[in-house]
Amino acid sequence: MKKVWLFVILTLLLTACSTDQSKESKKKAELEKIQFVLDWTPNTNHTGLYVAQEKGFFDEEGLDVEIMLPGEAGADQLVAAGKAQFGISAQESLTAARTQDIPIISIGAILQHNTSGFASLKKNSIESPKDYEGKTYGGWGAPVEQAIISSLMEKEHADANRVEYINMGNSDFFTAVERDIDFAWIYYAWTGVEAELRGIDLNMQYLKDFSDQLDYYTPVITTNEKMISDNPDTVHAFMRAVAKGYEFAIDNPDEAASILSKAAPDLDEELVKASQQWISPKYKDDASRWGEQKLSTWKGYAEWMTKNNLLDDEFIPEDAFTNEFLPK
Template identity: 60%
Template sequence: MGVKKAFTLCLVLLLAAVMAGCGNNGGGSNTANTPGGSSASPAADAGDATAAPQELTKIKVALDWTPNTNHTGLYAAKELGYYEEEGLDVEIVQPGAAGADTMVASGEAAFGVSAQEALTLARLQNVPLVSIAAVIQHNTSGFAGPKDRNLKSPKDFEGKTYGGWGSPAEEAAMKAIMDPVGGDVSKVKIINIGEADYFTAVKRDIDFAWVFYAWTGIEAELRGEPLDMLYLKDYAPQLDYYTPVLTTSEKEIAERPELVKAFLAATTKGYEYAVANPAEAADILIKAVPDLDPELVKASQEWLSPKYKDDAARWGEQKAEIWKNYADWMYGLKLLEQPLDADAAFTNDFLPGS
């Protein structure tokens, strides 16, 4: 699983569809008038056996990619009844051609999975998305290649071929981690491989790519094809950004703040369950998505579960300096036309305990 889906779908396909649909009612699939309950009459006293069951509020959550261990907390919250406890009937959907950001901004989905880099660019194009939780506290992505390419330092990228998806941010990120160790990014051959599979591409025409270790790295180990992984955060602090994040729209926040709070209350419990119970959480994801490789899911979940919360005071917490540092770096490279209002791009206000 590379970073390309979270980046390309959110950036290339985002604007045209979003701006046409932003006038829709936030969470277009929702049927009830209140977030934690419904438009039905209040429930009778607990002792009244004839009380009608609570009508649940139906919402969609759009993933950024095919289901994987970044998403386990969502599936755990659904399977374990945490959403139902909050009065929600949650449907987890894949993004389709439009992408999750477009679905959320247009109101087709109330919530979505995205990444800080995509949301940063979207905000500066007046796309009304807001990050409401960091799924993982630190960036687990980086540049990786098979062991036989001998990538022990970013300087070793020189003379090698990198396979990417055509974004200027790729070369910028490569330069950011090569410069401190005396590397020269101009000596890297960069080609566009689009959505090509990493394992096929490194056997065919590239030496390294940008991947998430929790999925591609773990799969490489299981295949007996171990890789050298150079994490972005280890070489450039400004690249230790939040990826993935959970998003909603400004409209959803303004019109149904209690729904946002209810969604995050349940989702937090789902990710906390995955932190404490990686094996059981993996089983939940496998049950929900039986096409996934069970061995990969279990190994990935074991590696990733401690990283959901990591050193944060609570799951989902985001820091303004993380948002600002990344945006300032992009602005300095002229990848952004103007500075980002970091405080408007994210909020911790709906996390439990806020």
């Protein structure tokens, strides 16, 4: 008799489990499938997305979001072509893309201020752009790099022609700066924080400290014009979930870091935690809400790009971004 009852109980448990799994599969199938493409490998710029995924914020909005790596095509191209509904870009690349009729729009600023700048080992005594004279810069060969370095040096009446440029691609910053170059363009939230953990002292010249026009939004969340016109409710739902994710990361940096580490286990957990502590207050910073963008910021950087002959055609800043889909 005991064996009979044990068999009955096990059968009921298995049936219940199967039913739950069936309900879960059905629920998942009913969610709208969304593809989101990153700009790079996962890092703390992206934490709010992984929080929204882990905490079920996307599910609550009826979305099943797949977070993808960009591959060779790049996030802007994938979003513009509709092969991903949303992605990550930066104001500098989106501005150039818009002048080439690439129909992507920024729908939220991940960071309120530009946290990038030129970094060098402290022992090299590069304390201002004037000290770039006679030094070697390692970058990725984009025209904007020379333009920014030249504009910063001109402000200090330094000779920009005395900088040597090396295309170092994806080479490791720490290896390159010890062996091949004197300074490079980094995002402090990742490479700068890693230097702190390694006990390496850096000198930094943040772009925003030298020009308001260079305090642009990097990175931003994008979608394409067709998505906005055809599926505005989906865009609203997506941004509600993403905003909750970043707000959670602002208030709970340690837990948010753990969520990112779980989603991307190849990352150095100590670096993720330290970077998250550094960057979390900067997501919203002095804005009234996370994601907010200002027309003056879009205008200012476009004016700088135009002055430095970096735009191929007319740029209309009002068409490049919107705050419409941010939660009120």
